[in-house]
Amino acid sequence: MIYWILNLILALLLAPVLFGVLNKVKAFFAGRKGPRIMQTWYDIFKLLRKGTVYSTSTTWIFKFAPVGTLAALAIAMLFLPLGFTESPLRFQGDALLFLYMLGLGRILTVLGALDTASSFEGMGAARELEFSIISEGTMLLLLIFLALQSGSCELSSMFCGRGGSFWLKAAPAMVLAAVALYVVLLTESCRVPVDDPETHLELTMIHEAMILDNSGPDLAFIHYGAGLKLWIFGAILTALVIPADTFVPWAATVIMTAGCFLIAVFVGITESMMARYRFLKVPQMLMGGFCMAFAALALLLISGGVK
């Protein structure tokens, strides 16, 4: 339990740093120096010291949305097997609470965006809603996949209770599941090829378009929440792929942290290597991820890696 709490603190501290690493990788590919590794933390502190501009169109929903989103993401984090240790707060079915907390964060962001009456934010919201349907379905298939492997509905036990030999039992299914989860990760954390957070044109954004009107501490919350989300999915992907729950705690902690940063590097490489897809093409990619998750599930059931 102590190790889990230490890991949680580590995650809360390091989550925004992921963006620093990611941007460094992108800068390396572009031949630039890039912003500092801790830049997101600096941004957050700067924003916390600034005032907020609230549009006259908005109501309490706009003011509550960033706060609620961050709270939902933080609660979702409490069920993760951080550092490959089972969460002390786990219970049967927390995997679904995890999924639905992410959903709560999403609807709050969308409602906050619609509250501003801006056409760009509406556009972002519409796209977010479209893509989230497929990625949520993929996520659920992966949860079923893990439930079959571990025989449990607890998110932590799903990852930690599979025994070390699941790669031997169902290697092709594992590869497919990992790729599907990577697609979900790219969607949920709003990265290329689904969404480009750094484009200069609001017309082509998704997540950044939804938060165009946020400023001050609200924007700080949103940035921090984005970091948490990337960490959440990084941790899940690491835990899905690496059977490290039998390691000594400090080694497991190092592996998980390294895994999250490695995934940030991967995302950075992905972003540098390819351009954002046209919006009409994104659902095709997401459906590809969905089908891969489905195939992984079918393969698992056939090959008998089921506990």
Place this chain on the structure above:
Amino acid sequence: MIFMSAGIAAAAGILSLLCCRRGGLAGVAGVAGTFLSVIAGIVGICTSPPSGVSLLFMLPTLILAPAAAVHSVAYIKGHGNPGIYWGFFNLTVATMLALPLLKEDFLEFLIIWELMGVFSFVLVMFNYKAEELKRVAWIYLLACEAGGLLLMLFYALSFKTGAPRELFYIAGVAGFGLKAGFPLLHLWLPEAHPAAPAPVSAIMSGAMINLGLFGIVVFVFPGMDASLCGWTLLILGGISTLGGILFALPQDNLKRLLAYSSIENIGIISMALGCTFLGGAFKNNSMIVFGILGTILHIINHALLKGTLFLGAGQVYCSSGTLSIDRMGGMMKKTPVTGSCFTAAAVGLSGLPPFNGFIGELMIYLAAFSGICSGVWQLRIAGIAAALILSLTGACAVAAFAKAVGGTFLGEPRHVDDCKKESVWMYGPMLFLLFLSLLIVFSVPFTVPCIFKVLNVSTIDYASTGVQKILFCAASFSALFYVLSTLLLLFRRFVRVRGNENAAGPTWDCGYAKPSARMEYTGSALIQCLGDLFNSFLQIRRKIEPPQGLFPKKASFQWESPDGAERFFWAPVFTFFAGVSDKVHKFQSGYLHMYVLIMTIVIIAMVVWAIIS
């Protein structure tokens, strides 16, 4: 005692009808009657508890009736004759309170069932002067009567010993399914709900359509194979769920959207029941426990939240005079309490924490996951299908309700300028229902033993599934969400106190100097990508008039999504039968010699038939 509650409601209804000429008197009699009957019902339940199933299907009526009655006080002002409204409102409530108690004798049940259809028909066409209501009323009456006919067939077949069981089963499921809005039979729901007064829609959607499921469980299923029952409910429920929410997405009429969402929720309840039956068939204890709890919780949650949403839609209609989501916008500033309640209920009904919608869906998910982890392949397939459908539906429901809330309440008003203020008669009941929803989240962990005691099924071992701990955890994390949000709000306030000031200004529209409400994303615009994604299923009708020439004057774009079952199933079926009857009509030519000829041919044919056989 418990029948007295229905009796009081019926008496109050007749009294209100008698006071037709004196509107105020009828209103007093109506409201007082509803409240008295509900009090009598609660006292009756406490003194001589009915069986668990009856209680479960009475509860939504008991909760929604008083809320809808209070809401009606403000709603029906200037909408027609209050005597008639209150009369039939109370009579409908009386039938709905009586129905769950009549599970011993099917004939009594059938009579009350038919009465319920007729009484509610009057309520649906209460606003009878509206032109479009003629079609709606016709459809609703047809649906009620078709259901009644099928149930009579069902009743007749139950006496005939040699009758095929399949026909008996299909007649029962279809007859009750017409009320529950099963796929293809749901046609009346999206028509009747937008037309009926909002409080009536609330009661019909939250309590009445459940009774269809009650009928199926109590009258059709006994004596049937449990696995067949489970699969029927699961498959029909699954189709209802997905189809309902997908058709909810593109609707522009707020109440029509809510009606489709009711189809979806009845589907979810059916899936939960289906999981229970399948668990029973394969002796899977945890699937039964979670399935039963999921059914109970979702019935009550749906009643509370959908009630709130329909009452909210009623307030919106009274304030703005329209139900078109695309024409509204910005209602939150005019009707803040209604808007907040509507938003909370919408988030809850999408199945999201921290509201009660989530714990119901959590139970259903757990039933599905118990099936997945059980090792029996039928249960595994059922579980995977149920969980997948639930999650896709959850995500679609988020989109549909984001559209409903965003389009109606958020942003700037688009067409509605003179919006009336909200009335406490209307939002009071919504607050009451929401309070009950929150109460459910935090009280359910402690009432689980009580629920299973009332159900009185000794074979179910709920303790071994740890369901109480799960519900307790779900409630604690919901509470944690409130706590954490409050802390963050305080933190933001604290940061702000330290000297940085807030400013207000127009929305930053990316450099555009004069943003107007016409540029805002409407509900339809929000859902357009999703409509395209699912267009192969929805078959949305588009009507485009593109701008032409160098200085185009006029251009327009319209899209609407009429019901798929109506367009692609019922319309062709009815057209076919209309064609057939047109052809048959030719025999009725009016010429005497033609009739003589036909009769001769028939007689000859009969003689030939007799000789051959």
